[in-house]
Amino acid sequence: MTLNDLITILPLAFLAAWGVLLLLVDLWIPANRKGLTAILAAGGLAVTLGLTLARGQHSLEAFNGMVSVDGFAVFLDVIFLGSGLAGIALAYDYLKRTHIERGEYYSLLLFTVAGMMLMTYANDLVIVFLALELLSLPLYVMAGFARLQLLSEEAALKYFLMGAFSSTFVLYGVALIFGATARTDLPGVVAAVQGGTANPVFFLVGAAMLLVGFGFKSAVMPFHMWAPDVYQGSPSSVTAFMTVGAKAAGFAALLRVFVVAFQSISADMTPILWALAALTMFGGNILAIAQSNIKRMLAYASIAQSGYMLMAFVPYGQGAVLKDTIAAMLFFLVTYSLATLGAWAVVIALEKEENKDLEIADYAGLGRKYPWLGAAMTVFMLSFTGMPLTLGFWGKFYLFSTAVEGGFTGLALVGLLTSLISAYYYLRVVVYMFMKPGEPTLTQDPWIQLTALVSAFLVVALSLFPGPLLDYASAALMLLR
Numbered sequence: 001m002t003l004n005d006l007i008t009i010l011p012l013a014f015l016a017a018w019g020v021l022l023l024l025v026d027l028w029i030p031a032n033r034k035g036l037t038a039i040l041a042a043g044g045l046a047v048t049l050g051l052t053l054a055r056g057q058h059s060l061e062a063f064n065g066m067v068s069v070d071g072f073a074v075f076l077d078v079i080f081l082g083s084g085l086a087g088i089a090l091a092y093d094y095l096k097r098t099h100i101e102r103g104e105y106y107s108l109l110l111f112t113v114a115g116m117m118l119m120t121y122a123n124d125l126v127i128v129f130l131a132l133e134l135l136s137l138p139l140y141v142m143a144g145f146a147r148l149q150l151l152s153e154e155a156a157l158k159y160f161l162m163g164a165f166s167s168t169f170v171l172y173g174v175a176l177i178f179g180a181t182a183r184t185d186l187p188g189v190v191a192a193v194q195g196g197t198a199n200p201v202f203f204l205v206g207a208a209m210l211l212v213g214f215g216f217k218s219a220v221m222p223f224h225m226w227a228p229d230v231y232q233g234s235p236s237s238v239t240a241f242m243t244v245g246a247k248a249a250g251f252a253a254l255l256r257v258f259v260v261a262f263q264s265i266s267a268d269m270t271p272i273l274w275a276l277a278a279l280t281m282f283g284g285n286i287l288a289i290a291q292s293n294i295k296r297m298l299a300y301a302s303i304a305q306s307g308y309m310l311m312a313f314v315p316y317g318q319g320a321v322l323k324d325t326i327a328a329m330l331f332f333l334v335t336y337s338l339a340t341l342g343a344w345a346v347v348i349a350l351e352k353e354e355n356k357d358l359e360i361a362d363y364a365g366l367g368r369k370y371p372w373l374g375a376a377m378t379v380f381m382l383s384f385t386g387m388p389l390t391l392g393f394w395g396k397f398y399l400f401s402t403a404v405e406g407g408f409t410g411l412a413l414v415g416l417l418t419s420l421i422s423a424y425y426y427l428r429v430v431v432y433m434f435m436k437p438g439e440p441t442l443t444q445d446p447w448i449q450l451t452a453l454v455s456a457f458l459v460v461a462l463s464l465f466p467g468p469l470l471d472y473a474s475a476a477l478m479l480l481r
Contacts (some may be wrong), residue, residue: 045084090344119253122257174206181197211254251285297360394470
């Protein structure tokens with residue numbers, strides 16, 4: 001490893017080292033003062049965020065081209081680190097009142113974020129697999145962190161088994177790509193295909209298997225089976241972090257690998273991606289209608305959001321709209337992350353011990369008793385729906401525009417129709433908060449409420465001036481050589 005290699009991966013290396021050091025330091029922190037561990041973890045994420053922003057959007061390569069740091073990676077790393085900071089804020093009080101506070105929680109979170117960052121850096125299929133495992137293994141443990149609750153243990157087991165199963169698809173896909181091209185680095189794969197030396201059958205099957213693995217992480221139908229049970233059974237602070245981070249990492253891998261290495265088979269992949277996007281949008285929204293538990297409803301809603309992002313990805317092989325595709329998906333990830341973290345902050349504020357007060361009916365009267373929090377939740381529900389004056393409107397607008405520009409107007413109409421369907425269950429929460437009688441009680445934790453209010457403010461404020469954010473997303477280009 002050269003000095004240039006270390007400088008290139010400095011934010012990632014710092015975060016991984018900080019996570020290891022935090023494990024050791026936590027041994028000397030008393031059991032009743034684990035809040036200090038949370039503060040140290042947040043400090044590590046903040047320093048990593050500063051190092052990431054300081055490097056700008058310059059493109060760098062390291063480790064003989066296996067790692068590529070570019071504007072695309074920096075943009076996503078900001079999302080991952082921001083979601084990590086929000087995850088710590090949501091967990092700070094939640095872990096205490098649910099009696100599952102242990103210092104290793106925060107180290108596991110840091111390792112997961114490190115895996116997400118490595119996913120964005122990956123310019124080699126071997127690194128993609130290593131990053132996938134690095135972000136997944138800590139999440140399996142975090143899902144079962146409330147180990148005295150059967151739902152949490154079930155969530156961890158299901159997530160582990162399904163995750164291990166999906167990892168075999170990724171690994172076998174990598175093996176097939178290597179067998180077809182004799183290369184695992186993405187530029188080398190492209191060169192083999194362009195040189196006519198690649199086996200087309202192995203190459204196509206390998207790409208399909210990678211799509212299955214990435215679809216699992218992104219909870220795309222029909223690879224979504226784990227999501228509702230895992231989201232419901234995991235501690236809510238874990239679910240909030242997982243819903244944003246794991247999904248964004250899955251789409252980061254999908255973009256990086258398919259845009260760089262698999263543009264030559266985009267015509268073959270288009271019908272598959274079209275069908276997956278339509279199925280995910282319809283299935284996620286329709287199944288969400290039937291849910292009475294807020295965590296399961298948000299789980300199916302998150303699945304539907306994956307369908308919208310995948311819709312913009314369908315024309316990825318068309319060079320004319322490639323930049324718009326990447327920009328629209330990155331923009332929507334910001335939109336989705338802010339609304340999701342804010343919504344889960346409200347859920348955690350209302351949740352009591354042993355998964356109590358998690359039914360949608362439990363939100364009755366919330367808007368009248370706690371108007372600011374009710375207004376924030378309303379903003380998030382409207383943003384998910386795609387209503388004007390929220391950032392979600394612009395997010396879906398850019399996704400639909402990209403699909404139309406790519407020649408997939410029918411798929412955009414499917415997205416519009418399913419967005420109308422989603423209004424039913426999103427607005428049902430608003431109806432309960434403001435139009436149904438009830439006396440909910442909230443946990444008076446300033447960090448949780450601050451997360452909800454700041455997220456709501458950003459969702460509204462950025463919707464008034466979406467241009468700078470879209471310009472920043474458009475400038476987050478991949479290193480395609």
